[in-house]
Amino acid sequence: MAGSKIEKDVFGRLPDGRNVERIVLRGAGGFEARIITHGAVLQALIAPDAKGGHDDVVLGHDAFTGYLAERKFFGATVGRYANRIAKGQFSLDGEMVQLAVNNGPNALHGGLVGFDRKLWAVAEIDEGAEPAVTLTYVSPHGEENYPGRLDVRLTYRVTGPTELSLSMEARTDRPTIVNLTNHSFFNLEGATSGTSILDHRLTVAAEHFLAIDPTAIPLPEPPRRVAGTPFDFREPRPVGERIRQGDQQLQNGRGYDHTYCLGRDGKLALAARLEAPRSGRIMELFTDQPGLQVYSGNYLDGTISGKGGKLIRQSDAMCLEPHIWPDAPNRPDFPSPRLDPGEVYRHHTVYRFAVRTP
Template identity: 35%
Template sequence: MKISESVVGRHDGQTIVAHTIENAAGMQVTSLNYGCTITRIVVPDKRGNLENVVLGFDTVEEYQANSAYFGSVIGRHAGRIAGGCFELDGITYELAKNNNGNHLHGGLKGFDQKVWDVEVVQEKDSVSLCYRYESKEGEEGYPGNVRVSVTYTVTNANEILLSYEGISDARTVLNMTNHTYFNLSGDLKRTALDHTLKIKSDHFLELNDSLIPTGELIHVDHTVFDFRDGRKIQEGVVSEHPQNVLVGNGYDHPFMLRSNQSEPITLYDEESGRLLVVETNEPAVVLYTGTQLGNDYDIRGRKSEKYLGLCLETQGVPDAIHHSHFPSTVIEKDQVYCSETKWSFKIK
């Protein structure tokens, strides 16, 4: 296992560093301490060609100028919170409203725009990047001082383990995820429309016109939301299902995951032979197919466009604070929040 480090910029007077980890198989993962942002994941295709399989930029300035959350950690709370406020213990907390009067992905300056402390931990068959940040009480409107950590561990088995921890000195909400956009074609040769996705999920969450869960769980039977046996992303794009049309012809929906299932999520690109297996201890995954990606900027020489990549955001349910029947994203004072996800890259 090899690791290299370089200074790539500054933000709010703090130094931004990039670390690149390379394993024995040639897999490379590059990450910034700015937003714990994963900028590159290079893995082989079925012919042995090593290519990048995520969307990202080459400069810090591009990340600062664009708000698509490419590869970044999202927090304090992933997804939308209706009305940009919530009540906890009889107190109403007003959050930053950065999405049509609602709160999205932690607010105006969420975890994705923070410079984190970073420590490198090397083992025989793995290297970990351990990021730490303290979110002060009142940041973006949230209660409690919260100490959070994010650890990315790259192994010789072409795995990336994502571990999130947090602890607060007051009752609050916490729901973190990673917003990496995957495109397994390699170096953005094609869009993700022909990718085949499997999700072991019987229900997805209905969204309202603001793309916030209504509280209704809809069974996937006889819909293009049934990914249990695999389905190409293209099918949701051409679908006339009102929920597909609502989000811009595609998907931006939470799916409830079955518990204790092996390989609950897989993404496959037949032409390259690349297979991504996603496992998690979270109750849900938000499938976002890049329906809001504009074409007004370039991504490493390729014009950005809808469906250029897709996100598999393992997390608690967005807006859970307003729906008592959803798994809670509230954490108690001094309770340790723990979330784990593993990405395994394989050839099929």
């Protein structure tokens, strides 16, 4: 409806005939978030630029067939466990759990059929001053071999004129692990601009990062200081400025694909700032999670096309994924992903957009 802050339609259909719905949330001045129920995906995020224009700033597909055909995590909600678990194994209360190994020797992003491939239910739509949609998914005990039934509740809400908030909660009926994130690929020049993110200026509010082995599992060592390394983004630096330096960690990740240690203690705080030089768009990311995965799109290889029919290539976008640290179930020195009955897992991330002023 014209002028409405919220709209719902059918975006596509699954092979079994179930509808995939799309919910559009509108802010001020053309700001808009479009969410689809398959994978609780942020399908589009329309943000203003410094010249008064608007563009979609997240990669993905114009039609549902693209999401169904390829599992690339564009805008998806990832779980039960975002990022990697070494050898797909962890011990919980003395029992060894074996997950599917789907990324080299490791488990990645929830397994063979993670939350990104599930149809979520629309539980609530709020058409008030801060338009929102709440989606739910129930993961049964044993799904992808994770213990415990997990009840997940996720809310996308426009909390400011150009601000999108993402809140997630999960509850279980027996001890388990949980680590959720949103896996949006951002290009603040526009999803179909044809430009890379290597000249985007990035700031990350972290003094340490996790060094990884060649399979992207954290090394058995404490977090490393960013000072004096290509991983130091405490002051704004172009993403591509040091990405080709002869650094072993850059070689292991094929670029940036590392967790920065935020130490949030459950409090919402600024984690990263990304600025595009031509459009003048600025995105600030706030989160209460202890880690932020910075991924420079190293494995985008031009084999699939995205919005506007454009091939998606290396460094066409970057991910800033707030979550618990990778392989934490096997690392008692890391923040714990354990969830017990009676407890509530919580995750809150805010994407705040602005434009550069002259």
